[in-house]
Amino acid sequence: MTAPANRAREILARLLKAHPNPRLALVYHNPLELLVAVILSAQCTDARVNEVTRTLFRKYRSARDYAEADPAELEADIRPTGFYRNKARLLIACCRKLVADFGGRVPDSLEAMLTLPGVGRKTANMVLGNAFGIPGIAVDTHVARVAQRLGLAASDDPEEIERALMQALPKQDWVTASNVLILHGRETCTARKPRCGECVLRDLCPWPGKTA
DNA sequence: CTCCCGATAT
DNA sequence: ATATCAGGAG
Structure with missing residues (x-):
């Protein structure tokens, strides 16, 4: 067991104390809605996504609904x-492929996704x-920023951050770690203007930009 | 690397 | 004014 792994586990343990059972803030009821x-x-x-999807999900109920949508209407x-023009185009293209190649269902493998x-x-x-x-680490802007500040990842490349976190944490913790790192990045x-004064990781954090 | 793009925090 | 917000495509 390597030292960085222990440090990562200690960090995760502390974050989980502050956020037991961290979930996504996005509202969804099935894989397609989450996608x-x-x-x-x-x-x-x-918060803004949830406002939009509250009505969107009543109107578009299947991959086919998006696949057949009028771009301007979507x-x-x-x-x-x-980015609504890009996103509409991508959603339609994505769902057309879901219909064409995956029976309208969201595939359950990384390669297919x-x-x-x-x-x-x-x-x-x-x-x-x-x-x-x-299991997987979703490296978004929050995970990237937090991992770098904590010295959990040396590079700023998302894929290298993903690998570093996967190496430092047991597989069963990957999804939970992603979610709690995102929460920590959003809130603290x-x-x-990071709230280092309220941070439970303060004594573990080597970040030079640490504030009072 | 640029572009897509609106809303909010600082 | 500008950086940033649960990024990805060309």
């Missing part, structure tokens, strides 16, 4: 999430972990 919500969440707060339906338009490693791991319970280890 759509995560695609919409790019460069957008989850754009209007998701506009407040930003990564063939979908609009789905990268972050989206794939988020959906696989939270909808299917498949924020990008701009």
Whole structure:
């Protein structure tokens, strides 16, 4: 058992004390809804995504509904999430592939997920972990920032951060770790004005930018 | 690397 | 004014 692994486990244990059973803030009821919500969440707060999906999910109930959607209408339906033209196009392309290649269902493997338009490693791991319970680290902006500040990852490359965290933590903790690191990044280890004074990891954190 | 893109925090 | 928000495609 390596020293970095122990440090990572201590960090995770402390974060879990503050956030027992961390869940995504995105509201969804099935894998497709989670996939759509995560695609919409790019460069957008989850609160805004939830506002949009509250009505969106009543209107689009299957992959086929998105696949056959009128682009302009879907754009209007998701506009407040930003990047609406891109996201509408990606959602339609993604769901057309779901219909064509996967029987309209969200696939449960990373390789298959990564063939979908609009789905990268972050989206794939988020959906696989939270909808299917498949172990993986979803490296979003929060996980990347927190991991770097804590010295859990040397590189700023998301894929290397993913590997570093996977190496440092037992597989059964990967999904929980992703979720709790995201919560910690949103609430405490924020990008701009981190609340180091309230941070439970303060004594473990080597980040030079640490504030009072 | 740029582009997509609206809303909010600082 | 500008950085940032659960990124990915070309």
